[in-house]
Amino acid sequence: MQSSSIRALLTAEVTGAVLLPEDAGYAAECAPYNLAVDHRPAVVVAAATASDVQAAVRFAAAHALPVAVMSTGHQAIVPADGAVLVTTRRMAEVTVDPRARVARVAAGARWQQVVDAAEPFGLAPLNGSSPLVGVVGYTLGGGLSPTMGRAHGWAADHVTAIEVVTADGELRRVDDTAEPDLFWALRGGKSNFGVVTALEFRLFAAARLWAGGLFFAGEHAAAVTHAYRRFTATAPDALTSSIALLRLPPLPGVPDFLAGRFAVHIRISHLGTADEGARLVAPLRAAAPVLLDTLGDMPYGSFARIHADPVEPAPFLERTAMLGSLAPGAVDEILAMAGPDADCPVQFVELRHLGGALAHPADNAVGNRDAEFALWVVAVGMPTDLVPENDFADALLERLRPWTTGRRYLNFMATHDIVAEDVRGAYDEKDFRRLRSIKRRYDPTNLFRLNHNIRPEPEEAPVTDDTLRNLLDQAAITDTLHRYTAGLDHGDAELFSSALTEDAVVDLTPATTKIGLDFPVLAPRDMVVSALIPAVGPLDTSHVISNVRTTVTGDTAHLKCYAMAQHFPPGDGPRPDRTRHALMMNRYDADLVRDGERWRIRRLTIDSAWFSGDPTVLMPAE
Structure with a gap:
């Protein structure tokens, strides 16, 4: 165009x-x-x-x-x-209803705007670590807050309404009662279901935090990381934290004491008092000499000081996994790959503590509620230049496999985690199937596919009246075969007769000739019944039908199948010490006609594929 x-x-x-x-x-x-x-x-x-x-x-x-x-x-x-x-960056309006404790944000709003708008009312959102991150993308991917996540759960859990443009170009406002399936899918489904133009979500009372970080020299990584493992095992839900093994290059914005050296950074956000916070982190402060301690009381609006994320654009690689626990063995594997004695090519290996309210169930597509930690690996550079870094991430994830849940956190999945199996790994299997079903309803052509794509569930072929009639006929014809063979097996003349038309012809000569028996063509039905029921009925006989192939044309049908029949003399079938038998694998070729809701055999020709045993078993007794 x-x-x-x-x-x-x-x-x-x-x-x-x-x-x-x-x-x-x-x-x-x-x-x-x-x-x-x-x-x-x-x-x-x-x-x-x-x-x-x-x-x-x-x-x-x-x-x-x-x-x-x-x-x-x-x-x-x-x-x-x-x-x-x-x-959407021009759509950046933010409004706060302090009485309802709800914020409404347009599609391009960033977290610092929301925090600034809520702070005068003593309220705060479940924001991310960076003030520059967009609210909508973060929230639709789940939203793991480093300030209050363990206290209140995922950001998506507290969304109350979404305005979204779907693939048909319609602007919809969805919530728990208006199009609840779409509302469910958007919270966790990222941009797969439309372009979100606005979100409404709950805010929480939080004017201040006791928060900040502890920095340690890298040679103390083992002591500090194991101390952190023990610390998180008993941490209250009011305390959200993470630990990062850092190898930051000497770039603008990187503090001198971190630039070009290996260091460990523990980040803390506590909703309680300073005394409580100091008591909780005392084991961390005692784990090793502290390079820098920034922990203390701060206005919530200064949350960016906790992680001190970079502000300048840069290329970087992200990899992730969810850990079910942080066992000592898992810590040892991380230290072996990224500790002070390791040849670690990435700049950042982080563990974020989950649990608490993040483990609580919620009615949306956000998974990973069984995980205790989120692992995040970051390397700076263009993806094509980061082959060693990506190989490192592969190796680390493989070594941590015994402790992982098999899932990933969507917001930490980037260029290397976009194939279908990777995307499936961000969700519980049941939720993923539901997401595909909802995708088919709202975006059947996959218009929104340049993302961690959830492909629409394939359309099921409609069951037409003709298809249904044919399936019913197939079942009824198979039932006719079973009436025929069961009638013989049980010596039931009435059941056997119900499978045949009055003028039925049964020709066994192709099969009987091959085993040296002289058996005439039988017709009509009365002759068939009077000949076969006395001959076969007294035997201990069992038929097995297989490979049924049927062609139905109006009220007539043609059928071919295999019928394996095992015959023992009367009373010998249940006795394992008797070996005299006649085992026949026969080919049935039959023409049938419809008789109301049933089908009946008009002509049946029986040929032998193979035979084993003694044919005289089939000869009538004198």
């Missing part, structure tokens, strides 16, 4: 900017925080309103183009090449 046509169609509908590859500002609009992905979309819609998002989605659907959405781009996933990229 020509650029001029794209521009004309979209600018007529969009109040924000429409940018094409040749336009000034296109590259800047496409640039994410994580520079590991370079987006080159067919067009960028810099949305200013929800109506702009609707126009972009409708345009994409009409021209069979995928839709990608970006607020800050902290998570590098799939390049939006050739797509319609919707950027």
